[in-house]
Amino acid sequence: MDSADVPFCSDRCRLLDLGKWASGDYRITSPILDPDLLEDLEREQTKPRVN
Numbered sequence: 001m002d003s004a005d006v007p008f009c010s011d012r013c014r015l016l017d018l019g020k021w022a023s024g025d026y027r028i029t030s031p032i033l034d035p036d037l038l039e040d041l042e043r044e045q046t047k048p049r050v051n
Contacts, residue, residue, distance in 0.1 A: 008014040020026045
């Protein structure tokens, strides 16, 4: 499948999915329990941002 919309079947489906994330219909509700992943996330959040 050589579509710019991959993994979606069309631009419309891609935009509908984005809208659901943006409106809060979709959300990740499970807490992150992996200590290595938590450490990586904390490290990323404390990095100075380059503008």
